[in-house]
Amino acid sequence: MSSVNLTALKASAEDLERRYAKFSDARLSLDMTRGKPCPEQLDLANGLLTVLGSDYRAADGTDCRNYGGLDGLPESKALFAAFMEASPKEVLLGDNSSLALMHDTVARALSHGVPGGDGPWSRSPVKFLCPVPGYDRHFAICEHFGVEMVNVDLYEDGPDMDRIEHLAASDPAVKGMWVVPKYANPSGATCSARVVERLAAMRTAAKDFRILWDNAYAHHHLTSSPPALASLLDACKAAGNADRVLTYGSTSKVSFAGAGIAVMAASEANVAWMRRHRSRSTIGPDKLNELRHVRFFRDMDGVRAHMEKHAAIIRPKFDRVSSILRRELGDTGLGTFTEPLGGYFVSLDTMDGCAKAVVQMAADIGVKLTEAGATFPYGRDPRDRNIRIAPTLPNLADIETAMQVVAVCVKRVSLKKLAG
Numbered sequence: 023m024s025s026v027n028l029t030a031l032k033a034s035a036e037d038l039e040r041r042y043a044k045f046s047d048a049r050l051s052l053d054m055t056r057g058k059p060c061p062e063q064l065d066l067a068n069g070l071l072t073v074l075g076s077d078y079r080a081a082d083g084t085d086c087r088n089y090g091g092l093d094g095l096p097e098s099k100a101l102f103a104a105f106m107e108a109s110p111k112e113v114l115l116g117d118n119s120s121l122a123l124m125h126d127t128v129a130r131a132l133s134h135g136v137p138g139g140d141g142p143w144s145r146s147p148v149k150f151l152c153p154v155p156g157y158d159r160h161f162a163i164c165e166h167f168g169v170e171m172v173n174v175d176l177y178e179d180g181p182d183m184d185r186i187e188h189l190a191a192s193d194p195a196v197k198g199m200w201v202v203p204k205y206a207n208p209s210g211a212t213c214s215a216r217v218v219e220r221l222a223a224m225r226t227a228a229k230d231f232r233i234l235w236d237n238a239y240a241h242h243h244l245t246s247s248p249p250a251l252a253s254l255l256d257a258c259k260a261a262g263n264a265d266r267v268l269t270y271g272s273t274s275k276v277s278f279a280g281a282g283i284a285v286m287a288a289s290e291a292n293v294a295w296m297r298r299h300r301s302r303s304t305i306g307p308d309k310l311n312e313l314r315h316v317r318f319f320r321d322m323d324g325v326r327a328h329m330e331k332h333a334a335i336i337r338p339k340f341d342r343v344s345s346i347l348r349r350e351l352g353d354t355g356l357g358t359f360t361e362p363l364g365g366y367f368v369s370l371d372t373m374d375g376c377a378k379a380v381v382q383m384a385a386d387i388g389v390k391l392t393e394a395g396a397t398f399p400y401g402r403d404p405r406d407r408n409i410r411i412a413p414t415l416p417n418l419a420d421i422e423t424a425m426q427v428v429a430v431c432v433k434r435v436s437l438k439k440l441a442g
């Protein structure tokens with residue numbers, strides 16, 4: 023962050039008060055909290071609602087209206103294997119939520135253990151490494167099950183690997199870690215090939231260590247030249263640690279966020295493990311929805327063409343956030359922000375100790391932001407500086423207003439802090 027020009031900031035105090043009062047008088051009611059697709063994005067997939075007509079049979083004749091097919095139809099496994107860059111034997115389809123698959127992975131590891139382990143993880147204390155800032159719902163899963171979370175900094179090329187290697191190698195209680203490897207929520211970081219290699223090869227004190235590789239934004243580019251992400255599954259196989267990683271994805275932000283298809287890709291041993299556990303909780307997933315997705319998208323070319331339409335809708339929203347933050351905060355030294363190449367979020371870092379007050383001040387005049395601290399385990403941002411901005415759902419006019427409010431609040435809070 024560049025150094026703060028306090029004299030200039032003080033000189034703008036009156037203008038800031040005037041702007042804040044004007045926004046306050048406008049009685050705003052804007053919500054920038056969650057990364058949901060906007061209605062125009064959802065409309066892109068409306069063909070799913072009619073694509074089956076009355077033809078509900080899969081290629082092999084399976085009546086998709088009936089029970090069965092625990093880990094997916096062959097044609098949907100083929101499509102989603104390509105989606106995950108794995109082979110069909112390495113994928114298992116869930117219902118509509120990859121988060122549910124991740125939750126179940128942790129729950130089953132705790133209750134029964136994982137392949138290559140010595141039984142249920144819950145027999146002794148369990149820790150997870152958590153790159154921060156990160157996804158609040160990952161942290162909520164850990165908190166829910168009493169898994170202790172250890173913060174690790176997330177850089178532009180992935181998590182702090184020196185610290186990860188040290189913690190994983192030195193503490194057998196460290197059983198796992200979360201990673202959103204591409205366009206991370208909220209920073210937009212993508213793991214470099216070197217990070218992927220080190221994760222695959224590193225020594226772990228726990229022989230049943232697992233990486234939960236949540237590739238939720240694998241196909242969600244905002245640019246025509248997206249950064250490459252190496253396959254951790256392939257790297258783990260090459261390093262002799264094939265069972266180390268479980269990868270997850272979904273079409274929540276490709277088709278319908280409430281009615282997409284979730285998928286897990288992992289070693290055959292891990293897939294068999296998950297299949298066995300799932301056989302106790304379901305007779306089979308929603309095959310009609312699988313069939314709809316295969317008929318609608320056909321193949322990965324279909325998915326890619328569809329995702330370009332998404333990008334055309336949301337890119338202007340990200341651009342608007344960037345242009346306002348650049349104009350308002352650019353060289354003030356009061357905040358830094360990400361300009362992601364894909365995904366769903368912008369990450370804003372204020373000066374230390376300001377984020378909570380900014381979020382509260384914006385809420386006071388009707389602009390709801392994700393709670394400060396939410397991007398850290400236990401809701402505790404040790405520097406109280408990170409704010410997650412979710413620009414996809416609101417329209418451009420609302421984004422314009424909300425981001426100006428954010429900028430004014432950052433400046434007012436910073437001024438109070440510096441002056442006080």
Ligand code: PLP
Nearest residue numbers: 119120121157202207238272274
């Ligand atoms: N993973 C990440 C990183 C997310 O940001 C989200 C949603 O915001 C999800 C998973 C949720 O995925 P799903 O809808 O497949 O449960």
